[in-house]
Amino acid sequence: MTELLQEIKLSLIRLTGSVIESLPGIIFAIAILFLTRYVANLTKRLATVTGKRVLKSHSLRSLLTQISYVASWVAGILFACVIAFPDLGLGDIVGLLGLGSVAIGFAFQDIFKNFLAGILLLLNEPFRLGDQIIVNEYEGTIEEITIRATQIKTYQGERIVIPNSIVFTSPVQVLTAMPHRRTDLALGIDYNTPLTKAIDILVKTVATVPGVLPDPLPEVDAVGFGDSSIDLMIRYWTKPQKVQVRQTKTRVIISLKTACEQAEIPIPYPIRTLYYYNNGQEGEVFPPSPGTDLG
Structure with missing residues (x-):
């Protein structure tokens, strides 16, 4: 027992000496x-x-x-x-x-994956700081691209941090990659309206709206026969930023409604026809009573 205590004492002395050294x-x-x-x-x-x-x-x-x-x-x-x-x-x-690289690789594989994806994103530059993108269900403006994650600021003022591996392997829609961006706006006009005249008025109206770019020129196409109207598609170009697209669209809608009113171009409501049957007897059809809303 004395020898064991002596050995422990010597070990502690050597350990203390090593620490001091x-x-x-x-x-x-x-x-x-x-x-x-x-x-x-x-x-x-x-x-x-x-x-x-x-x-x-x-x-x-x-x-x-x-x-x-x-x-x-x-x-x-x-x-x-x-x-x-x-x-x-x-x-x-x-x-x-x-x-230890194998063990470290398994333990930190997500970190390494994000690191490599971040380097590739920074080298390839599929998008840049300030671009507005859509990744999966997230949309916003890129604030920072690090070697671990990409940070975007949503239009509601929230910050989203997306791992680079997700950004690198997911489809990314870059909304501001081009100098201009097209907006398609649907509009229906009455069947009795002269179509050529209406299209000419609408094109000229859209071209004068602030925010609508002169090149490419706005277009208005007839795309189909609706239930109660001729369906038109107004196509115009703006700057690609979300705020420009949103504000310009509001001005275009206001201008188109004003132009249709001034040119007496009706924008019809959906029309429905109601049939009245007497006591469930088939074949008896009565017109609607006065004042009935057919809309």
């Missing part, structure tokens, strides 16, 4: 981590300034900044490990990372 290295390693934080922020600022001077693409500038920041932290952590544990060389650390 390694204490300067550990303190120095902690100091290196604090210094790494300063160097990483400095590297990030330098990369931002350099990217603005050298690269025209905002996405590539963002990629350069983020990779520089991450690389500074990785280098600082590796250096701190070498200082804190002198017996553990850089080659041993790299080997340890290689042995």
Whole structure:
């Protein structure tokens, strides 16, 4: 029993001595981590300034900044490990990372997937900051593209953070990719209206609405015979931003209604015919009583 206690005592003495011996290295390693934080922020600022001077693409500038920041932290952590544990060389650390890469890959596969997808999005630039996009059921303006997620701001003022892997593998509708965007607006006119005259009036009216672009020119097509009207489709172009499309559509509707009233072009309500049967006897049809709403 005495020998066991003596052995435990010697082990504790050796452990304490090892800790005391390694204490300067550990303190120095902690100091290196604090210094790494300063160097990483400095590297990030330098990369931002350099990217603005050298690269025209905002996405590539963002990629350069983020990779520089991450690389500074990785280098600082590796250096701190070498200082804190002198017996553990850089080659041993790299080997340890290689042995643990499979386990790390399984544990952090979603993180790595988002990381790679973010790099590909920043390199390929299918969309840019400020673009308005639709991803799955989310729609809004892109605020930031990081190496982990894409942030969009909805039209209601909400922020949506979408993992890059979802953005990369999902269909993305970029609403502001082109300099102009078309809106299709349906309108029905009475069957007794001269069709050619009505179309000419509608085209001229739409062309004068603020927000409607002169090129391409507005168009009005007859698309079918409705139950109570000739169905027309008014097509015009605006700037692609959502606010431009929405506000211009309101002005177009107001202008078209005013033009139809001035030109005496009726916009008919749906018409229904009602048949009245006497006591369920078939064959007796009576006209509706005066004042009955047939709409």
